[in-house]
Amino acid sequence: MPTPFSQPDLALNSFAPRLLNWFETDGRHDLPWQQHQTDTPNPYIVWLSEVMLQQTQVKTVLPYFARFMTSFPTVQDLAAADWDTIAEHWAGMGYYARARNLHKGAKQLVEIINETGDYPQTLAGWEAISGVGPSTAGAIMAMGLHKYGVICDGNVKRVLTRWAGIDGDITKSATTKELWSLATRLTPKENSGLFAQAMMDMGATLCIRRSPACTLCPLKDDCIAHAQRRETDYPVKAKKQPKPSKFSNALVIENESGEILWLQRPDNGIWGGLWSLPLQFVEKVSGEIGKANKTVNSVLLAVASNEKVYETEFTTAEQVIFEWLAEHNLQATSVSHTLLDDAPIKHSLTHFHWYLQPQKLIIDNLQIRTLNDKLAAANINFKWLSQQKARDSLGLPRAMVKIIEI
Numbered sequence: 592m593p594t595p596f597s598q599p600d601l602a603l604n605s606f607a608p609r610l611l612n613w614f615e616t617d618g619r620h621d622l623p624w625q626q627h628q629t630d631t632p633n634p635y636i637v638w639l640s641e642v643m644l645q646q647t648q649v650k651t652v653l654p655y656f657a658r659f660m661t662s663f664p665t666v667q668d669l670a671a672a673d674w675d676t677i678a679e680h681w682a683g684m685g686y687y688a689r690a691r692n693l694h695k696g697a698k699q700l701v702e703i704i705n706e707t708g709d710y711p712q713t714l715a716g717w718e719a720i721s722g723v724g725p726s727t728a729g730a731i732m733a734m735g736l737h738k739y740g741v742i743c744d745g746n747v748k749r750v751l752t753r754w755a756g757i758d759g760d761i762t763k764s765a766t767t768k769e770l771w772s773l774a775t776r777l778t779p780k781e782n783s784g785l786f787a788q789a790m791m792d793m794g795a796t797l798c799i800r801r802s803p804a805c806t807l808c809p810l811k812d813d814c815i816a817h818a819q820r821r822e823t824d825y826p827v828k829a830k831k832q833p834k835p836s837k838f839s840n841a842l843v844i845e846n847e848s849g850e851i852l853w854l855q856r857p858d859n860g861i862w863g864g865l866w867s868l869p870l871q872f873v874e875k876v877s878g879e880i881g882k883a884n885k886t887v888n889s890v891l892l893a894v895a896s897n898e899k900v901y902e903t904e905f906t907t908a909e910q911v912i913f914e915w916l917a918e919h920n921l922q923a924t925s926v927s928h929t930l931l932d933d934a935p936i937k938h939s940l941t942h943f944h945w946y947l948q949p950q951k952l953i954i955d956n957l958q959i960r961t962l963n964d965k966l967a968a969a970n971i972n973f974k975w976l977s978q979q980k981a982r983d984s985l986g987l988p989r990a991m992v993k994i995i996e997i
Contacts, residue, residue, distance in 0.1 A: 596773055597755045602813040606754075607779045607786055613809040614789035619796070622649065623656060626734050627785045634710045635666045637735030638700075638720075641727045642693050646686055646745075649795065655684050666704070670697035678865050678986025685989070686941070687862055692722025712736065725771075733784035742787045743774040746794025751777075752826040753798060756815030761826045836944045838935070840871040841994050842912070843951045846959050846975060851995070853981055854908045855972035861940070866974070866985040868994065869912045871950075908971040915965050921952060938990040949994050 596603060619625075624640035626632040639659060643652045658680050663669040669677070674694060681690040699720050703711055711717050717728035725743070732740030743751075748761055751773050759766035778786055797804045805817050816822045844852040853866045916922070935946035954962070959975075966973050974985070978995045981987060 596776065597757070597815065598813060603776060606777045606810065609809040610789045610793065611782070611785060614785070614792060617807075618789055618792040623653070623660070625788060626737075627788055632735050632737050632784075634731055634735030635700075636660075637731050638666075638696070638717075638723070638727075639669075639693070641730050642689050642696075642722060643684070645689060645727070647684060651684065655681070666697050666700050669694070670701040674864055675986060679984065680986075682865065682986040683989050683992070687865060687988075689722060691858065691863060695721040696723065710736070712738075714740065730787055733787045735784075737784055739778075739780055739783050740787065741771070741775050741778045741783070742790065743771050744791075746798075747774060747790050749800070749826055750790060750794050750798045750810075753803075753816035753822055754810055754814045756819070756825075758825070758827050760829050762829055834939070834943050836946060838873045838946045839948070840873065840950045841947045841991075842869040842871060843949055843994070844869065844912075845951065845953045847953065847955060850975040850977050851981065852962075853974045853976060853985060854906070857906055860906075862988045864986070865988050866981070867988065867991055869909050870947075871909065871913060907969055908966065908973070911965050911969050911971065912962070915962055916952075919958065919961075921954070921958075936990065936993050938993065945990065947990060947994060 598606075620628065622640075624636045626637060640652070640656055643656055643659075659669075662676070662680060663672060672694070677690055677694050678687075681687065681693075684690075700710060703709075703716075711720070714725075714728050714732055717723050717731050718725060723731070726747075727744075729740035729742045730744075732738045733742065734740075748770055751757065751770055752761065755773060757766065757769060757773075759769065761767065761770070793808075793810075797808050801823060803822050805811050805814070805822060808814065808817075811817050814822075816825050842852075852869065854869055856862045856865055856867050858864050935948040938945045938947060963973075974981075976985070981995070982992065
């Protein structure tokens with residue numbers, strides 16, 4: 592019976608042995624979360640690292656992983672920690688919904704351990720944990736429990752599309768199904784955890800996006816992309832639309848002691864659960880950023896309903912603050928940037944570029960009391976902290992750190 596895959600049976604059957612031989616001599620064996628060299632694997636370590644490694648490189652994750660393991664050495668420690676502590680540990684790594692899911696998932700895992708005496712032992716059991724998808728669940732099964740598990744993350748998809756010459760758009764369900772089928776066919780029943788780690792290493796160290804090291808690859812002899820000299824044409828992915836741009840003022844509201852007002856953002860939306868300066872969204876109405884005066888024609892959004900795109904971003908806290916500022920006829924002034932006067936800070940997120948213009952306002956003790964009363968009456972979490980104390984004790988998005996470093 593002919594194989595349903597683009598590669599012959601000989602290549603399919605020899606894929607895992609070749610990869611594992613390469614990994615034994617040339618793979619990474621010193622990553623702190625690796626479990627292939629232990630007889631008693633720790634699924635907590637694998638789960639934690641897999642969540643962190645989603646859309647984030649190993650070199651970025653390493654110091655964060657070390658901090659988490661120092662502060663939360665067990666899943667019980669992580670589940671018992673308060674959100675602000677977790678957010679502070681995560682701040683700067685981005686994709687903050689992962690941290691929320693991590694905290695929620697830790698609580699779910701502790702409940703399961705309390706009921707059953709152990710971590711989930713099935714793929715479905717892990718997929719039921721918040722933030723855990725099929726590939727992460729497969730990695731935990733394979734590497735964290737030394738059971739059978741299949742992974743098909745971004746690195747694996749890049750390796751497989753090149754090796755098998757899969758030219759379908761990887762964002763389409765049909766291509767995803769084909770890739771999972773191939774990954775399952777190639778994954779050995781024994782040592783699937785070792786194979787998973789080897790596949791991750793292949794994608795991260797040799798079969799990289801640009802300038803792959805094909806001469807060192809154990810799979811090069813039957814790699815279709817390599818034979819065609821089209822390695823960087825894979826994986827095929829529909830071109831992304833250009834990111835839109837958004838604009839806002841970031842208000843540095845100080846008291847007479849130099850402490851700054853910080854707001855905890857809602858769980859949903861941008862930077863959920865983290866701490867931020869009050870943001871005053873603006874709507875760009877015409878023109879471009881001028882070369883001469885570095886300005887842009889824009890209109891302040893007084894309330895969220897002025898433009899639908901900002902409805903979930905203009906928080907209750909910010910509405911309270913800007914109403915209070917208007918009542919007291921107070922207006923912040925732009926903070927000069929070290930490079931260009933009045934130039935906004937550009938901060939790129941997954942779906943848009945964000946231009947943040949720092950603005951500063953110093954208010955007196957009486958004004959602080961009235962503002963505090965307004966915020967407290969609206970049940971808003973806020974703190975007055977110096978720049979250094981905020982950095983040391985709050986979970987701050989990287990954009991906020993950029994602003995206070997000016």
